[in-house]
Structures are given as structure tokens and as C-alpha cells.
Amino acid sequence: MSAPVYAHEAPTAAERVKDALAVAFVALLLGIPMIGLTTVDQGGSLVVATRWSWLAAFAAACFVGRLVLRFSLDTLTRRRTARQRAAGAKTVKIAGASRLVSTIGWVAVAFSLLLPIVFSDNRYVVDTATTVLIYVMLGWGLNVVVGLAGLLDLGHVAFYAVGAYAYALLSTQFGWGFWTALPVAALISAAFGVVLGWPSLRLRGDYLAIVTLGFGEIIRVVLNNWTSLSGGPNGVTSIPRPTFFGLAFKPPGDTPTFAGFFGLDFSPGHRIVFLYYVILVLCLLTNVFVTRLRKLPVGRAWEAVREDEIACKALGMNVTNVKLSAFVLGAMLGGVAGVFFAARQGFISPESFTFNESAIILAIVVLGGMGSQLGVVLASLVLVLLPELGRDFAEYRMLLFGTAMILIMIWRPGGILSKREPTLRHVKDGGRA
Amino acid sequence: MMLQMSGVHAHYGHIHALQGVDVSVQVGEVVTLIGANGAGKSTLLMSLFGQPRASAGRIIFDGEDITRLQTHDISRRGISLVPEGRRIFPRMTVMENLQMGAVLADPANLHVDLKRMFALFPILEERCEQRAGTLSGGEQQMLAIARALMSRPKLLLLDEPSLGLAPLYIKKIFQTIRELNRDHGMTILLIEQNAHHALRAAHRGYVLQHGQIILSGTGKELLASPEVRAAYLEGGHGAAGK
Numbered sequence: 001m002s003a004p005v006y007a008h009e010a011p012t013a014a015e016r017v018k019d020a021l022a023v024a025f026v027a028l029l030l031g032i033p034m035i036g037l038t039t040v041d042q043g044g045s046l047v048v049a050t051r052w053s054w055l056a057a058f059a060a061a062c063f064v065g066r067l068v069l070r071f072s073l074d075t076l077t078r079r080r081t082a083r084q085r086a087a088g089a090k091t092v093k094i095a096g097a098s099r100l101v102s103t104i105g106w107v108a109v110a111f112s113l114l115l116p117i118v119f120s121d122n123r124y125v126v127d128t129a130t131t132v133l134i135y136v137m138l139g140w141g142l143n144v145v146v147g148l149a150g151l152l153d154l155g156h157v158a159f160y161a162v163g164a165y166a167y168a169l170l171s172t173q174f175g176w177g178f179w180t181a182l183p184v185a186a187l188i189s190a191a192f193g194v195v196l197g198w199p200s201l202r203l204r205g206d207y208l209a210i211v212t213l214g215f216g217e218i219i220r221v222v223l224n225n226w227t228s229l230s231g232g233p234n235g236v237t238s239i240p241r242p243t244f245f246g247l248a249f250k251p252p253g254d255t256p257t258f259a260g261f262f263g264l265d266f267s268p269g270h271r272i273v274f275l276y277y278v279i280l281v282l283c284l285l286t287n288v289f290v291t292r293l294r295k296l297p298v299g300r301a302w303e304a305v306r307e308d309e310i311a312c313k314a315l316g317m318n319v320t321n322v323k324l325s326a327f328v329l330g331a332m333l334g335g336v337a338g339v340f341f342a343a344r345q346g347f348i349s350p351e352s353f354t355f356n357e358s359a360i361i362l363a364i365v366v367l368g369g370m371g372s373q374l375g376v377v378l379a380s381l382v383l384v385l386l387p388e389l390g391r392d393f394a395e396y397r398m399l400l401f402g403t404a405m406i407l408i409m410i411w412r413p414g415g416i417l418s419k420r421e422p423t424l425r426h427v428k429d430g431g432r433a
Numbered sequence: 434m435m436l437q438m439s440g441v442h443a444h445y446g447h448i449h450a451l452q453g454v455d456v457s458v459q460v461g462e463v464v465t466l467i468g469a470n471g472a473g474k475s476t477l478l479m480s481l482f483g484q485p486r487a488s489a490g491r492i493i494f495d496g497e498d499i500t501r502l503q504t505h506d507i508s509r510r511g512i513s514l515v516p517e518g519r520r521i522f523p524r525m526t527v528m529e530n531l532q533m534g535a536v537l538a539d540p541a542n543l544h545v546d547l548k549r550m551f552a553l554f555p556i557l558e559e560r561c562e563q564r565a566g567t568l569s570g571g572e573q574q575m576l577a578i579a580r581a582l583m584s585r586p587k588l589l590l591l592d593e594p595s596l597g598l599a600p601l602y603i604k605k606i607f608q609t610i611r612e613l614n615r616d617h618g619m620t621i622l623l624i625e626q627n628a629h630h631a632l633r634a635a636h637r638g639y640v641l642q643h644g645q646i647i648l649s650g651t652g653k654e655l656l657a658s659p660e661v662r663a664a665y666l667e668g669g670h671g672a673a674g675k
């Protein structure tokens with residue numbers, strides 16, 4: 001949050017309140033599905049009820065708790081720095097903000113693992129959470145391109161579409177299963193990334209944005225008009241759903257089914273929960289993969305290219321290849337999200353891949369804080385849940401959505417989480433200080 | 434011979450920025466190139482890297498013709514540039530900046546090289562986890578030099594290292610240049626507007642004006658030369674002043 005770089009400079013009261021407000025805001029967001037919404041039994045059917053007062057109390061508790069925690073932590077570090085100063089040490093501490101981020105990250109992982117169990121009979125919650133995760137996946141893919149490598153890509157949806165159609169066609173035309181088609185579709189998306197990136201990554205900033213925007217439209221127009229391949233505006237229907245090691249999520253029939261194998265009663269909820277876990281695993285893999293890459297020279301090279309291309313060239317980096325690698329990785333991750341999207345919907349058409357989607361994905365990356373993994377998650381929550389919550393307001397919900405975006409940009413111009421984690425630590429030798 | 438540029442021409446669009454320059458640098462030498470704003474100093478340095486590519490002439494580095502090579506291939510031959518305006522990576526930490534300098538080097542050397550840099554610039558070790566953009570101008574210049582040295586170059590190019598720095602840091606930078614050359618045998622090509630400091634630090638110098646070399650000689654000779662004194666050392670009112 002607004003943590004000072006030097007721990008010994010005590011934050012002002014205003015900084016403390018701001019920091020605690022930020023935490024309360026995160027708590028509020030996380031609390032919406034956890035506390036704010038619940039299901040109650042009403043005459044035999046489940047309905048979603050709201051508990052806003054509980055949520056308010058929860059957020060308030062987090063606010064107060066954070067104030068107390070920060071105050072005591074600051075007091076501790078101040079004492080420690082004073083001691084270190086006395087000992088002649090000059091190391092600069094990076095304050096506790098990074099620890100907070102990783103704590104929130106782990107809490108979010110634990111929560112998302114438990115979510116379908118907590119809401120096992122609430123299809124709506126699990127379904128919405130799945131949508132959030134698709135956007136998280138798309139956001140992480142685009143985050144590599146925009147947030148890390150600094151390449152403004154306005155046509156990310158193109159790769160999402162390529163992945164979705166690749167799976168849809170491979171499965172309906174050639175009978176491929178989800179798990180075999182997934183890597184192949186990812187490679188096809190990556191190949192499209194190379195085809196687009198190779199000539200266009202020589203362009204800078206706004207020019208690249210225009211080219212990618214055009215590419216996104218080309219893909220959509222082609223899908224709309226190449227009826228013999230893509231089915232045109234009618235799209236591709238009856239796309240097979242993923243199976244659990246060959247066990248289908250179907251009512252008992254002649255093929256082995258998930259419910260039959262495990263001796264459960266068939267419930268359509270099984271598939272919803274299964275799909276949720278599939279995208280969750282894909283997301284977690286993506287996160288681990290991208291986080292690891294960021295700590296390797298490749299990942300740092302992406303950021304260096306974002307910071308200063310000329311300096312990178314002077315250091316002997318092949319800037320085009322560095323940019324291409326980021327772009328292709330983003331395309332591939334977008335493709336994976338597309339495959340999952342097609343498998344989940346069972347039906348895709350060009351209408352799902354309009355520029356609007358690209359804009360939302362980009363908004364997720366920018367609002368989240370460029371380059372921040374957790375920021376993407378928070379922004380996806382905001383951008384997917386806000387329109388959902390706003391359903392009651394019908395025509396006003398886009399207004400709500402827009403206001404929220406403006407507020408976030410005023411309040412945190414660098415995005416919700418704009419603090420960047422260093423990827424390298426220096427271990428000092430005993431002798432030198 | 435470390436570097437030999439002969440008859441090099443370069444253009445920026447329609448502007449004929451370099452009009453046939455001959456510059457050479459011997460192994461173990463500090464050579465400086467002085468001249469006014471717009472004389473073509475930076476163009477000369479960048480044309481070494483093919484940005485812009487020399488439209489005529491030959492550039493030989495370490496016995497190899499590098500005139501037509503790609504920028505990144507040229508620096509991989511062992512030329513390292515400290516660019517004008519430092520161009521450090523502001524949102525990355527000091528450590529990360531240094532590591533980017535060694536991105537092509539053998540990772541096994543990383544630790545040793547870091548230690549060398551911290552010995553050369555102790556302030557960088559103190560600041561190593563700080564964002565590079567928060568350093569002062571002089572510290573950023575040191576970081577830029579250290580970053581360039583991380584790849585263990587054969588030839589170090591410095592483009593206006595004293596630009597916009599406090600006098601104390603200017604002194605420190607030139608002291609470092611001498612030290613690198615004397616103690617580490619580093620060959621250096623230095624571009625400067627600050628002719629006084631540059632010529633005192635250099636073995637030899639060239640004076641560039643309107644894309645042409647108009648004068649060359651040892652540092653001492655140039656310091657004593659009336660043209661140089663008039664144009665670059667005593668207020669710059671002379672013919673070559675603007």
C-alpha cells in the first residue's frame with residue numbers, strides 16, 4: 001500500500017488511515033461473496049440473501065485491525081532500525097507491504113479452493129466465480145504483454161477467439177478430447193501470436209495498439225464470414241465438455257460417467273464444480289509459471305524493454321525477440337482461456353469476441369496495477385462482480401461500472417496494487433555493510 | 434587496434450549528420466570526442482551500434498567488420514554503451530539494473546562482477562534494493578556505468594556522462610574513468626561537452642564540428658590548442674561555438 005521505503009520514517013496519521021482504508025476495501029471485495037451473499041431455504045427452494053450489515057462490520061473490523069497491526073509493526077521496525085543504526089548497519093528495509101500482498105494472495109488461493117465446497121449447492125456463485133477466473137486467466141496473459149513488456153495490445157480477444165475456435169473445431173470435427181486439444185489449441189494461439197507479432201512488434205506504442213486492434217477485428221470478421229469453417233454468425237454448437245479422466249458428467253447411460261463411477265447420485269452441479277476446479281488449476285499453473293518467469297532473466301528483460309528499449313539494445317539484448325516472447329506467451333495464455341471458455345459454454349459464436357472483451361481485459365490489467373498478479377485478481381473481481389451485483393439497477397449498471405473505474409483511477413492512478421516486487425535480492429557478505 | 438572507423442557517413446533522414454569521420458581507439462586508451470551541441474557526437478557513437486547505420490565507410494572492431502551487424506550483435510562483440518541521459522530502468526531496483534547489464538554474460542560471474550561494481554561504487558550496494566528511479570542523478574550515472582561494465586566489455590563507450598550532474602559527481606565520474614583505465618586496463622571512448630575534464634582524462638582527443646573531425650591530437654595538445662581554448666574552454670565565443 002502506501003508503505004514508505006524507509007521503515008524508520010514514521011507514516012503520518014493520514015497515511016495510516018489511507019493504508020487501513022485500502023485493506024478495508026480489499027476485505028470488502030473479498031467479503032462480498034464470502035459474507036455479503038448467503039443462501040437461505042425459503043419454502044423448499046434456495047434463494048440468495050444479502051447480509052450487508054455483516055459485511056460492513058467485517059470491513060470495519062479489518063480497518064481497525066489493520067490500524068493496530070501497522071502501528072505495532074511500525075513501532076517494532078523503528079526499534080529494530082534504531083538498534084541497527086547503533087550497530088552501524090546501513091541496510092534499507094523494504095517495509096511490510098510485500099508481506100501483506102503475499103498474505104492476501106495465499107488467503108485468496110485458500111478461499112478459491114474452498115469456494116465450491118462452501119457454496120456446493122449454489123450454482124450461481126460457482127458459475128460467477130468461474131467467470132471471474134476466466135478473466136483472471138485472460139488478465140494474467142495480457143499482463144505479461146502490457147504490464148511487464150509494456151506492449152499495448154488492444155486485440156487480446158483475438159487469441160481468446162483462436163483458442164476457443166481451435167478447441168471447438170478440433171473437438172466437433174475431429175473428435176478430440178478437451179485435454180488433448182488444450183495444448184494443441186494453446187500452440188495454435190501461440191502461432192498466431194508469432195504471425196502477428198513478428199512483423200508488428202517493430203512498431204512502437206500507439207502504432208502497435210492500432211495493429212493489434214485491427215488484428216482483433218480481422219479475426220472476428222473472418223469468423224463471422226468464413227461460414228464453411230466457423231459456422232459464421234451461428235457459431236459452433238454442441239462442443240463437448242471436459243471429462244474427468246474419461247468420465248463424462250452426464251446422467252447415467254451407456255458410457256461410464258463420473259457419478260456412476262464414484263457411486264454418486266447424478267447432479268448437474270458436479271460439472272459446474274468440476275469446471276470451476278479446471279479453470280482454477282489452469283489459473284494457478286499460469287500464476288506459478290509467470291511468477292517464475294518474472295524472476296528469470298527473461299522476465300526481467302521484459303520489464304527492461306518496457307522501461308527503456310534503447311538501453312536494452314545497447315546492452316546487447318535482441319529487443320524484438322524479447323518482445324515476441326512476451327507477446328507469444330500472452331497469446332498462448334489467452335488461447336488456453338479460450339479453450340476453457342468454449343468447453344464451458346458448449347457453444348461459441350463471434351459475438352463473444354468483440355472489441356468490448358479486449359477493452360475489459362485491458363481494463364483489468366490497468367485497474368489492477370500493471371504487472372501485478374494479485375491486482376489482476378482484484379480487478380477481475382470488481383469488473384465481473386460489479387455488473388452482476390448491478391443487475392437490480394438494470395440500465396444503471398454500466399453507470400455504476402464506469403463510476404467505479406473512474407474512482408479507482410482517481411484514488412490509485414497506478415492501479416489497485418501498483419507496488420512492484422523486486423525479483424532479485426542481494427545477500428550482503430559479513431564483511432561489507 | 435581496438436576500434437577503427439574510416440570514412441564513416443551517417444544520415445538522419447535528410448540530415449547528413451556524419452560526413453566521413455575517421456576515428457581510432459587503441460587497446461588501453463582513453464579517447465575523447467568533444468564538440469558542441471549538434472556536432473554529431475552522439476550520432477557517431479550510435480552509428481557504431483548501427484543506429485543509424487553508417488551509409489558509407491567501414492567500422493572495424495577488434496579485427497572484425499561490424500558495419501552491417503545488428504545492434505545487439507555489435508554489443509555482443511564486447512562493446513558496452515553508457516547512453517546519454519543514463520537510461521537506467523527506473524522502476525526496477527539497482528540490483529535488477531545491474532543484472533540486466535549481465536544478461537548476456539556467464540551467470541557464474543554474476544556474483545564476482547557485482548562485488549567488483551560495489552567495490553567501485555559503494556553507494557550502489559547501499560541502495561541495491563531501491564528503485565533505480567529514486568537515485569540522485571550522480572548515483573544513476575554510476576549505476577549506468579556499472580551496468581555497462583557488468584558485461585565485461587572490451588570497449589566502454591560513454592555518452593556525456595557529466596551531463597546535468599553536480600560538480601562533485603562530475604569529479605567522481607572522471608576519477609572513475611581514470612581508475613577504470615589505469616587499474617583495470619579498460620579501453621574507453623568518451624563523448625563530452627565538458628572539454629576541460631574530458632581532455633585531461635583522455636590520452637587522445639578528437640574535435641567534431643558539423644559532422645567532421647576538424648582537429649585531433651593528444652589530450653594535452655588539444656587542451657593547449659588555441660582553437661579548442663577559444664571554442665570549448667573559454668566561454669565558447671569562437672568560430673566553432675555554436
